[in-house]
Amino acid sequence: MRTLTTANGLHMPQLGLGTWPMKGEECTAAVVQALELGYRHIDTAPAYENEDAVGQALRQTQVPREAIHLTTKVWWDKLQPAAMRQSLEDSLRALGTEQVDLFMIHWPAKDWDLRRSIETLVALREEGKARNIGVANFPLALLRQVVEELGAPLSAIQVEYHVLLDQQHLLDYARAHGLALTAYTPLARGLAAEQPAIREIAAKHGVLPSQVALKWLLDQDGVAAIPKASSRANQQANLDALKVQLDDADRALIAALPKGKRVVSPEFAPEWDA
Numbered sequence: 021m022r023t024l025t026t027a028n029g030l031h032m033p034q035l036g037l038g039t040w041p042m043k044g045e046e047c048t049a050a051v052v053q054a055l056e057l058g059y060r061h062i063d064t065a066p067a068y069e070n071e072d073a074v075g076q077a078l079r080q081t082q083v084p085r086e087a088i089h090l091t092t093k094v095w096w097d098k099l100q101p102a103a104m105r106q107s108l109e110d111s112l113r114a115l116g117t118e119q120v121d122l123f124m125i126h127w128p129a130k131d132w133d134l135r136r137s138i139e140t141l142v143a144l145r146e147e148g149k150a151r152n153i154g155v156a157n158f159p160l161a162l163l164r165q166v167v168e169e170l171g172a173p174l175s176a177i178q179v180e181y182h183v184l185l186d187q188q189h190l191l192d193y194a195r196a197h198g199l200a201l202t203a204y205t206p207l208a209r210g211l212a213a214e215q216p217a218i219r220e221i222a223a224k225h226g227v228l229p230s231q232v233a234l235k236w237l238l239d240q241d242g243v244a245a246i247p248k249a250s251s252r253a254n255q256q257a258n259l260d261a262l263k264v265q266l267d268d269a270d271r272a273l274i275a276a277l278p279k280g281k282r283v284v285s286p287e288f289a290p291e292w293d294a
């Protein structure tokens with residue numbers, strides 16, 4: 021599997037396991053199983069209420085901690101300096117680790133002191149509690165401000181991205197500024213696999229529609245994807261997507277799909293096109 025690297029020190033396997041909305045023993049078992057199958061990138065967050073279950077999996081697995089890329093986040097109501105620090109401390113304790121590989125602001129807040137939050141994020145990296153830092157769900161204008169005005173050494177942005185949602189502007193920006201783009205909800209929670217065009221491509225290659233949707237993302241420079249899968253069969257199918265070979269005709273069909281479908285847009289979401 022390819023590992024995405026950035027000038028700021030990121031080493032992130034391109035395919036990871038999303039853990040929301042798994043909790044407790046179900047989550048622990050799914051993470052242990054994924055690590056057994058060969059996953060080396062796990063995505064969690066305090067908001068998923070499963071960091072302790074992920075931590076339990078890290079203790080159970082034979083795979084050493086240093087071989088695993090671990091991402092966690094901080095919720096948008098904890099972006100003041102002391103609250104952000106406490107959130108990361110709580111995450112480290114729950115995960116049973118001294119450092120996460122990537123620490124991200126989960127959502128931008130409204131009416132917040134952006135500069136102080138970003139300074140804290142950067143300080144936590146400098147103190148070694150997070151090997152890399154990033155942001156999730158930031159629209160382009162805000163990302164630009166963080167990178168160019170505040171000069172934060174971000175390694176990654178995490179946003180919803182799949183065959184039914186265009187993210188070209190963010191992707192161009194991420195590539196130009198040396199950031200990886202992690203695609204969350206990469207299967208559009210099943211909607212991608214329902215598209216006739218995706219089914220047609222899958223039938224042509226004798227693979228699963230979900231594998232077509234995933235490989236389309238993984239073929240793109242600088243893009244990682246974190247599908248959530250709990251069953252062994254789905255986890256393995258997503259790993260096997262790496263072997264699928266799409267051609268130009270397939271990519272043209274996918275490019276022609278409608279690209280405005282946002283699966284995740286809670287009421288606290290930012291104005292996406294800002």
Ligand SMILES: NC(=O)c1ccc[n+]([C@@H]2O[C@H](COP(=O)([O-])OP(=O)(O)OC[C@H]3O[C@@H](n4cnc5c(N)ncnc54)[C@H](OP(=O)(O)O)[C@@H]3O)[C@@H](O)[C@H]2O)c1
Nearest residue numbers: 038039040204205206207208209230247248249250254257
């Ligand atoms: N930063 C953010 O704000 C944010 C927001 C949303 C999500 N995320 C992250 O992204 C991860 C993934 O997103 P998501 O869970 O929203 O959506 P998703 O990965 O697009 O879809 C997950 C669904 O697809 C099914 N699935 C997985 N592999 C499959 C396969 N090979 N064939 C058929 N079905 C398959 C899963 O079923 P089974 O479980 O039964 O296998 C599950 O129901 C989350 O777990 C989370 O870590 C981040």
